[in-house]
Amino acid sequence: MGEKIYGHHAIEEAVKKAGMGSTLYIERTKADKFSSLIREAKLTGKIAVRKVSRDELERMLPGADLRGALLDMGGPRRGASRLIETSVEEFCSKLGDDDEALVLMLDGITDPHNLGAILRSADQFGVDLVIIPERRSVQANETVVKVSSGAAQYVPMSVVTNLSRALGTLKENGFWVYGADMAGESSYTTRLARKSVIVMGSEGDGMSQLVRKNCDYIISIPMRGHIDSLNVSVAAGILLYEARRPV
DSSP, X not given: OOOEEOSHHHXXXXXXXXXXXXEEEEEGXXXXXXXXXXXXXXXXXXXXXXXXOHHHHHHHSTTOOOTTEEEEOOSOOSSSTTSOBOOHHHHHHTOOTTOOEEEEEEESOOOHHHHHHHHHHHHHTTOSEEEEESSSSOOOOHHHHHHTTTGGGXXXXXXXXXXXXXXXXXXXXXXXXXXXXXEEEEGGGOOOOXXXXXXXXXXXXXXXXXXXXXXXXXXXXXXXXXXXXOOXXXXXXXXXXXXXXXX
C-alpha cells in the first residue's frame, strides 16, 4: 500500500490529488454515510472504491481511528510524497527582489498533532513554505495529514539537514528572521519585513541555541494568564495571524 489517509476532511482533500492506482476503502455497513465521498472518488476516474468489513479495514492501519474510511494513495512513496516538497534554494530562486513571502520554520516539533495543527494554520494564513529538520522532528505522516484536515497537502514543505544553513540561505535572499520566545519583544508592536521567517521552537526546549543566534529579532506573545506558555500550535497560529494582519 502507499500513503494512507484517514479522517473525512483529510480524505476529501486527498481525493482531489489522488493519482491512478489509488483505492478508497469504505466500511461496508457505513457506505450510505460516505455516499458523497464515494461519488467524488469515482468521478475522478482514478480511484477504485472497495467496500470491506470493519476488521479488514482496521487491519490496514492498526491503532488508527479510521471511522469507516481509508484512502490508499497507492504507488511508492518517501515519507508523505503526495505533499508539496521543495528545497529552500528552489523556493528562493522563484522569488523576486520585491516579492512578499512568509516562511515558517519549526525547530524540533515532535508531536504529530502539533505539526498537523500548525500546518492547518499555515494553510489558512497563506504560509509560503514550512521548514522542518530531518532529524529530531516528527515528519509529515498519516496522522499529521489527518489532524491538518488535509491542509498539509497544500502547504509547500522543505525537510532540511541543517536549520541554521537554511536560515543563512534565506537571509542571503532578503529574509529577516523572527524567533518566538517568551523573553522577546511584543509581537503586537513588531512590524515584520516583507520577506519574513517565523521560527517556532520545540514543545519542551524551545529554539536551539544555534538557531536562536541566527534570528534577527526575538518576539513574544503578550499574555495575562496564570500559566507560563501556550501550546506551540496555538502560538504559531497567533503569530501567523499577526504576520498577515493588515497594519
